[in-house]
Amino acid sequence: MAAAVVLLSGGLDSATTLAMAVREGYRCLALSFDYGQRHRAELDAAAHLAAQLGAVSHRTLRLDLSAFGGSALTDMTIPVPAGGGTGIPATYVPARNTVFLSMALACAEVAGAADIFIGANAVDYSGYPDCRPEYLQAFEHMANLAIRAAVEGQRVRIHAPLLHLSKAEIVRTAVALGIELAQTVSCYQADAQGRACGLCDSCQLRARGFVEAGIADPTRYR
């Protein structure tokens, strides 16, 4: 059974991605990052979900992205905007997916894994450039030139199984895979118990997904 590294934030999308990877038969090594994010409750959610969904391991790496600042998610002096703006929002974290995928690549190489899963979504997303298909393709191309295992013939694949799904389709998939949706934390400013604000972009996208899927929203709001 092939091993795969799965980026797991603890939100709806990454939990669904992990469940899909497990169902496809991968031995999943879940990887989370403590990067000084506001919504640290998602790290507790990630640990819970990794166990619930059958990851064979779960590791949380500390990463000093807050040292850079520049994002409402890591700089407590920048407010999280309410949903609905246009353009790339203040919650954008500089180069976040690039840093996360790079660490996943290192982890994959050491584990002898050639497959990396990420819950990026290009449909109902927040306007982040590093969630677009052309970005993910470029990362995969780079990765195959970067590491010894790839040079020696084990081709790296970046899987983003949610890339072309709507939020409603993700919700339906998550329900079908038996994910404890109340345990997933998508909110950018969840409180310490993981309860959501209901106002930020991420909350609004998620809530709309439940409405459009015709499924009662089990999110714990505060």
Add this chain to the structure above:
Amino acid sequence: MAAAVVLLSGGLDSATTLAMAVREGYRCLALSFDYGQRHRAELDAAAHLAAQLGAVSHRTLRLDLSAFGGSALTDMTIPVPAGGGTGIPATYVPARNTVFLSMALACAEVAGAADIFIGANAVDYSGYPDCRPEYLQAFEHMANLAIRAAVEGQRVRIHAPLLHLSKAEIVRTAVALGIELAQTVSCYQADAQGRACGLCDSCQLRARGFVEAGIADPTRYR
């Protein structure tokens, strides 16, 4: 004056790269990583060289690459091989340049810099895949799809000014730029004072560079 992020390990190559970037007129933000490497004396060397060579700032970020293991540079149970082997050596650190460049990319975006310098070398190098021109081109392409600043028009450039120089040419350039060569630490297993072993790949490449350049080797051997 444009700002540039310069990866600075504290070795001969990265010091030369920093001096070249300063000479080209960039305001240089030097970036080093404490990644659990054996040769931590290079971090002291990096701090010294950043100041000597005129970087406007120097930051050392902690990165947990040793958590992955898999390299003689970060796993104390794997011996550093003597120089002269073939293939990709045991000192290869999984995805190291990818992780370093990704962090540099985040740093550059926050600082409003579009230029990143790395001392990668494809001639007298140690056989690492992530020092090849095609790898660096692929990283640059990916970076320009990854970050907001690039999407908004400020194109990222990855500069590797040593890429096609021999070690002898790097030594001559370093001398011409006034670098305190005795303060650079290239050895993979330098002692706490930064003194070199003289035996590892990196030491042997460096020593040969001085011989071929016809310049007395000021390296502090132990």
